[in-house]
Amino acid sequence: MDKSRILWRVSAQVLPQGSLQTQRQAPWICRQCLHSSRSPSTLLRQQRRWQSNPADIDPNFKSIVDNPPTLIRAGGKHNKAGLAFLACMPITAFILGCWQIQRLGWKSELIARFEDRLVRDPLPLPPQIDPTAIKDFDYRRVYAQGKFRHDQEMLIGPRLHDGDDGYLVITPLERSQNFEGNSGNTTVLVCRGWIAKDKADQRSRPEGLTKGEVVVEGLLREPWKKNMFTPANKPEDGAWYFPDVYEMAEHTNSQAVWVEETMQPDLLQSYDRTVKGVPIGRPPEVNLRNNHTQYIFTWFSLSLATSIMLWMVIRKPATGGRGRVRHSTRW
Template sequence: MDKSRILWRPIAQAVSQRQLSTLPPKAWVCTQCLRSLRPRPRPSPLRPQRRHQSSNPADNPDFHSIVDNPPQLIRSGRKHNKLGLLILTAIPVTAFVLGCWQVQRLGWKTDLIARFEDRLVRDPLPLPPQVDPDAIKDFDYRRVYARGRLRHDQEMLIGPRLHDGNDGYLVVTPLDRSEQYPAYAAKGINTTVLVCRGWITKDKAAQSTRPEGLPTGEVVVEGLLREPWKKNTFTPDNQPGQEKWYFPDVHEMAGHVGSQAVWVEETMKPDLLASYDREAKGIPIGRAPEVNLRNNHVQYIFTWFSLSLATSIMLWMVVKKPASNMRGSRVRQNTQW
């Protein structure tokens, strides 16, 4: 049996080679395609496989999210802080009280302006030789006139002061009335008063540059009798020794020149051409005979009442939902963000 197989093997190989020679030639096949068609070996459970590196953190099994942090149980629905509610309640109450106070201030300022305007329409009074300082308050904004000689040698410049955007000074000159009242002068009674003549430009500060603004002889001054002002904290102190005046301190200026503590503001009719002519010649520009008190209390009333209303709405929004029905509830809070 084994011998027959041995004899038939060369005969079968010759026949197979003859058949192959008669077959058509093979077509060209891409080796890369053949590799892709080959079956891939199964991964071995004992051999670790390389994983694809992805740029998305969610595809990384080692990614740690905030939801993986340990939660903490807290109590929700706590009652509001009493101190915070007290402060939030005090804001609208305080604003409402300030608004009511501004209403009173508005009434007071309106009556004051009306009283001053009533004094302006009256005929001017002659200024007495001796004026009681305590009575000036009852004659504030009263039109008066006085006769005498201007002491230009004791002139004082208060400044800097702005007028229509230009820098300059207020000219204050003592008015000597001893010739008008010789009987008082004989008794040694001081009749000199301070007159604020008006505003001049900065380049006319020297008296040599404004000879027309220095009248000689007897003059008649008509103006408003004014109460002394109160100095604020931000105004620098005057320096009388260096002739530097920053604030119209009536008592200090009167003591410096030896006059009464009486302040008269010279007035003139508002005239643009006359003001230009006075400015060019160095003649002081007097103030208009009108009340120049500010009355902004209506704006303050609107501001305080609006603030009171807005904070009241905020307070209502805070306390409109009490938290007593959620006393025992729990929520999960993540503290490691």
């Protein structure tokens, strides 16, 4: 494009008084060049050089407005794959919400069954227990008499209790002397409760090591299932991270029976036990979490929100020829 078209007329006050002839020959100059440090005579010589040498200008130069326009469509039809994906979201969320309703009914029935077992009188623990039958007696109150084997004590940890770090004390209960003529294994595992971390050494809690015959009352519990994120226990090092009932029973030559000793919640008694190193037993109650109502609300809310989004997308028609615009492909 000719550069003389973008030049502006310069006032006569800008040029020197004695250069009248120069003013007549070059009456045009770029306004931006007025702020340049170069003198007006230099700018005029450069302008004359451009006019005398048109080859300095690129003959192939084209501006944006010189490029040919291309017609494009601004809004086409809805993408079928995107609509299918968006339609799957409310359907999936609705199905998950219905599934959580079923889970809520199952969990409520399970808690009611466990609470019914808690109000019954405790049963005496027989000499041998079939591990496969414990599932039908989960959360059943039982009692057993025997002697604690403190030499085989196991600490599972770390475990928190009211924000304090500590361990769960697992001690085998030997009951062979209470069943005369029974040659089978009568030892069971008893979870006595929680102790503070500084009471891990048995020498620091002599009052917590019960001597002689004891009667333990607690809850018969089904063995837990270990997940993939739980670290493996190290019995040879005395490191226990998860209550693996079968592994603990094999380590102590006991039955794979787990009894959790219970006590009534009492703040003063719990504080006294913590100081003395006596394990704090669990309260006789069902501690299963039941958050399925929140899950139901979450999934159905997500289904409603995604349904509204899908409706807003579908109700907006795809634009036709009115959506054509001029688009330059060369810049």
